[in-house]
Structures are given as structure tokens and as C-alpha cells.
Amino acid sequence: MTGLVIVGAGGFARETAQAVADAGEFKLLGHLDDNPALHGTEVDGVPVLGGCDLVHELTHARVVICVGNPRDYAARARLVRRFGLSDDRYATVVHPTASVSETSAVGPGSVLLAHCVLTAAVRVGAHVAVMPHVVLTHDDVVEDFATITSGVRLGGGVRLRQGAYVGSGALVREGTTVGAWALVGMGSAVLGDVPPGEVWAGSPARRLRAADAPALDELATPTVGGPLT
Template identity: 50%
Template sequence: MNELLLIAAGGLAREVLATVRESGQHDVVGILDDDEDKAGSVVDGARVLGPVSDALRYPQARAVVCVGAGSGRARVVARLAGLGFPQSRFTTVVDSSVRIPAGCRIGVGSILLGHVTLTAGVTLGEHVVVMPGVTLTHDDVVEDFATFASGVSLGGGVRIGRAAYLGMNASVREGTSVGAGAMIGMGAVVLRDVPADATWVGVPARAMRSGIPSRVGS
């Protein structure tokens, strides 16, 4: 059984802990977190061992970054790379309820929690987080560090950009794209392409400006 370090002691780490313990995929060594107040504390039976830089002290352990925000995961991965932590030591966590059909690809460092559905030809990048009950259908492409909250559904041929965030129960029409760094609100229905770094909400989804949804195309 592989040793595993969890990076960041938040809610996502607790969910990953539950997943790996139920499946027996990994032996969790502990959690690393830069919050000094958390050092020595215990999270669901896993001890916070020290700061993120201590990953180098556990040369046999694999790691998964449990920061909820994609941009935050990207910063942690970049920091670890700067410290000499090799990309090959990141691992992927997939709940035992998830089926990965032939032709689907999952990037290193990604996390797929309970009852995620992938149909055919789905490609997930590195360090993607997919929460329970998400549906990804044929030929969807998800770039690195994207985050899906529970219940998100993508039609076929959708492209999700780097570090984009899709809120709980959002859905995206087939053949459309969500740009890098974009945020899609809870329950939003995306019917057309979303630009990079934009925030869209509502049914149908439209852009927000100064906290007020604006008409699409205005």
C-alpha cells in the first residue's frame, strides 16, 4: 500500500481521507498545512505533521493537494516544484464507486469523489477536483486545476478551462466552453461560451458585473 500525504487540512482533505480509507488505496501518513495553529492537531484521525515544505521529509510518500480552490492548488504545486518535489510523486484519488471507461484519461493529482460519472472519451487534466454526483459526458475536456462542485453536469464536447470553477448543480450545454479562471454559479445553466475569468450566474447563465447579472451580449 502506498504512503500518502494530504496537502491542506480543510474539508476536502477530510473527504479524501474517507475515500482512501474506504477503498484501501493508500496508507495516509498525515496532513501538511502551513497554518501553525493546526500543527500537531488531528483531523479525522490524521495528524497535521507540519508545513507544506515538510513534504520533502517523506521521500517514500505520494501526495495529493486538497486545497479547494483551483488557483490555490496551482500555487501549492508550483511551490512544491520550486522546492524540488517531483511531479511523479503526486497521485490520483478516485472513489471506488467511480468507473473509468476505456478511452477516458485522468491527470495526475486529480480527485474524483463518490458517484462521479464519466461516459466516453473524457479527458481530465492534472489536479482537477470533481465532487460527488458530477456527470461528464462524451468528449469533454477539462484542463488542469478545474473544480466541479457536487451535481455539476456537462453535455458532450464541452471544454472547461484551467482553474475554472463550476458551482453546485450547474450545467453546461453540449459543445460550449468555460474559459480559464471563470466561475459558474450554483444552479446556473450555461448555454453559450463563457469568457476567461468571467463570473456567470442564473438560468440561463449570464455575466455578472459589479455583483449584478448583466444581459448576455450587452
């Protein structure tokens, strides 16, 4: 069984560790985290082995990056750039209760947690976080580094551009686009396109402000696995 390390030791990382255990595809070796106070401790019984740059020493292990929150949802992109690893070092973690159709595809480094559904011809890029009970319907495209939190529903033909963040319980109308590094607030109903780098919320969703955007070099991070069509 191939070994796996999870970068991060927070909530998303802990949830991913449980998905790894439930799926049984990888042997979880431990967490990596840059907080020295965590080194040598355990998180839910899983050891924190040391700092994140140990990925370069643990060459036999696959890697999945499980960091980020609404205040810093570019964190995965920064770490991917920092590590400079090839795509084949990254694992794809899919909880056994997730339903992924044969016509759908999920990129390296992405995580699908419990009870996600990808119905038909869904394309999920690299390093995408898909939380429990998310429904992605026909022809949706989710680009690299996007975050889709619990209970989100995307109508058919939706496109989430690179690094977009969609809050819990949001509904996105079919055929719409959420721009790169935009943030959609929890419980929102998105009825039209959301421009890049903006925060939208409400029902129907409206612009609140500019996002606390990541640095321009992060916005320009190239698609990891090539363009999604």
C-alpha cells in the same frame, strides 16, 4: 502499500481522506497544513503532521493537494508551483464508487469523489477536483486545476479551461467552453461559451462581473501534463 500525504486539512481534504480510506490503494500518513495551530492535532482521526513544505522531506510518500474554495480557487496551482515536484510524486485518488470508463483518463494529482461518472473519452487533467455526483459525458475535456463541485453535469464535448470553477448543480450545454479561471455560479444553466476570467450565474447564465482573478503568473501556469486534446 504506498504512503500518501494530503496537503490541506479543510473540507475537501477531509473528503479526500475518506475516499483514500474507502479505496484502500494508499496508506494515508496524514495532512500537511501551513496553519501552525493544526500541527500535532488530528482531523477526523488523521494526524496533521506539519507544514506543507514537509513534502520535500517525506520523499517516500505520494502527494495530493486538496485546497481551494470559490474565494481562492487558484490555491492548488500556487502550491504546485511552490513545491516544484515531478508529476510522479502526485497521486490520483478515485473513490471506489466513481465510474471511469476505459476510454477516459485522469491526470496526476486529481481527485474524483463518490459517485462521479466519466462516460466515454473524457479527459481530466492534473490537479482537478471533482466532487460527488458529477457527470462528465462523452468527449469532455477538463484542464489542469479546474474545480467541479457537487452535482454538476457537463454535456458532451464541453471544455473546461485551466482553473475554471463550476458551482454545485450547474448544467453546461454540450459543445460549450468555460474559459480559464472563470467561475460559474451554483445552479446555473450555461448555454454558451463563458469567457476567461469572468463570473457567470443564473438560468440561463449571464455575466455578473470579472472574477477575482489570480495573479497573472498563475493564469499563465503551463498545463502540467502537456496539452489535452
